[in-house]
Amino acid sequence: MGALTSLAMRTLHVLTVTVLVGGSAAAWYGYRSGAVTGLAAAGRFEWLFWTGVGALVLTGVGNLGALGPPGPTTDWGRTLLVKLTLVVALVCGSAIRTMVVVRAREAARPVADGGREIDAGQDNEDRDSPSAGPDNDDRDSPSADPHRTVLSKSYGATTGLLVVLVVLAEVLAHG
Amino acid sequence: MGESEGRQSSRSPETHAEPHAVAAVFGDRLSLQTWALATFDVALFVLVTVLAGHASGALADLLGGLSTLVGAAVFCVLWALFVLAVGWVRSRVELSASLWTLALHGFAAGAMAGVAFLSGLVAVLAVRSIVGGLVSRTATLSAVGGVALILLLGVAVASAVGGVIGLLVGVLDGLCVRLADRVLTVSASDR
Numbered sequence: 001m002g003a004l005t006s007l008a009m010r011t012l013h014v015l016t017v018t019v020l021v022g023g024s025a026a027a028w029y030g031y032r033s034g035a036v037t038g039l040a041a042a043g044r045f046e047w048l049f050w051t052g053v054g055a056l057v058l059t060g061v062g063n064l065g066a067l068g069p070p071g072p073t074t075d076w077g078r079t080l081l082v083k084l085t086l087v088v089a090l091v092c093g094s095a096i097r098t099m100v101v102v103r104a105r106e107a108a109r110p111v112a113d114g115g116r117e118i119d120a121g122q123d124n125e126d127r128d129s130p131s132a133g134p135d136n137d138d139r140d141s142p143s144a145d146p147h148r149t150v151l152s153k154s155y156g157a158t159t160g161l162l163v164v165l166v167v168l169a170e171v172l173a174h175g
Numbered sequence: 176m177g178e179s180e181g182r183q184s185s186r187s188p189e190t191h192a193e194p195h196a197v198a199a200v201f202g203d204r205l206s207l208q209t210w211a212l213a214t215f216d217v218a219l220f221v222l223v224t225v226l227a228g229h230a231s232g233a234l235a236d237l238l239g240g241l242s243t244l245v246g247a248a249v250f251c252v253l254w255a256l257f258v259l260a261v262g263w264v265r266s267r268v269e270l271s272a273s274l275w276t277l278a279l280h281g282f283a284a285g286a287m288a289g290v291a292f293l294s295g296l297v298a299v300l301a302v303r304s305i306v307g308g309l310v311s312r313t314a315t316l317s318a319v320g321g322v323a324l325i326l327l328l329g330v331a332v333a334s335a336v337g338g339v340i341g342l343l344v345g346v347l348d349g350l351c352v353r354l355a356d357r358v359l360t361v362s363a364s365d366r
Contacts, residue, residue, distance in 0.1 A: 002242075002243070005243045005244060006243060009243060009247075043207060046207055046211060047207060047210065050210055050211045050214040050215070051210075051214070053214055053215075053218050054214045054217070054218065054254055057217075057218045057221050057222065057250070058247055058250045058251070061221060061225060061238070061246060061250070062243045062246055062247060064225070064234070064238055065238035065239070065241055065243060065246055066243055068235050068238075068239065069229065069234050069235055069238075070235075071232045071235075072229055072230055072231075072232055073232075077229070080229060081226070081229060081230065084222060084225060084226045084229065085226065087222055088219065088222050088223070088226065091215060091218050091219055091222065092215075092219070094215070095211065095212065095215040095351045096351050096354045096355050096358065097355075098207070098208075098211040098215075099208070099211075099351050099352050099354070099355030100355040100358050100359060101207075102207055102208045102211070102355070103352070103355050103356055103359055104359060107359070146362060146363060147359065147362055149362065149365075150358060150359075150362045
């Protein structure tokens with residue numbers, strides 16, 4: 001039972017990292033190339049990203065508990081210290097990136113009827129419905145385009161840091 | 176300050192921007208900002224604790240007494256409490272309010288979350304203790320008395336610890352929003 005739980009934790013950990021690296025890289029490429037211009041895609045990815053971060057921390061600490069980490073003075077311990085520090089940096093940087101997306105979306109809030117907000121439920125439908133189509137991004141684009149560079153750089157940095165963490169995880173697992 | 180710096184609108188646009196799967200579970204009560212900041216806060220809290228434990232060499236002992244499933248359950252409870260705490264703060268003040276206002280609201284939310292966490296913990300232990308007492312036919316009254324004493328002392332400690340964590344987290348969340356605004360300003364001026 002214990003071994004099975006540990007295996008499930010490790011599997012979830014690896015799968016989550018795969019999703020985060022792939023998603024961040026796709027977002028970086030999308031915003032960099034101009035294939036993605038709207039903020040809706042970033043908003044959706046941020047939901048996935050933070051759910052993944054929660055799962056990563058949960059499974060990561062679970063893995064540590066199952067392994068029984070050696071002291072910080074060993075090579076393994078020093079590598080773990082570096083990895084944990086980088087994860088803290090990733091989480092802090094990502095929080096700022098997500099707030100950039102949130103604040104940019106707030107700034108792009110469409111107003112109608114003399115300043116009255118468009119019905120928020122409808123707004124949600126328009127922005128995030130999978131069936132919303134390209135018009136969704138088009139509506140976001142006037143405010144999203146100015147932030148394309150910021151988003152591209154942010155997702156690029158996130159991807160780079162995640163790849164470094166994957167390499168450190170390999171070192172921890174296989175030396 | 177205070178409520179004067181409070182919410183201008185109780186329904187920010189991104190409050191309704193969650194994907195449908197999330198909306199189906201949480202309805203309109205959970206926004207991306209709340210979800211992201213709460214997860215950021217709980218992840219940072221756990222990471223800093225693990226980092227400090229590892230740096231001091233106490234991590235193996237810290238995690239050794241915790242089974243994987245119990246650890247996962249504790250993390251999920253903490254996560255939920257952070258979501259509720261951030262949602263509570265956001266329902267009362269904008270995150271662009273002064274850091275002092277955020278710190279005070281964070282303290283209150285953290286204190287409540289701390290007491291809730293302790294209550295859950297004691298409830299679980301109390302059930303086990305009382306059931307154990309019933310099975311072994313020992314005095315259940317003394318078990319209840321012990322639980323009540325722990326609860327009484329623990330509430331003070333849990334609210335203080337939770338309050339301090341909430342205060343720090345409130346300031347941190349406010350700083351994140353300020354930094355994001357700065358990034359957007361610089362980005363706009365670079366155009």
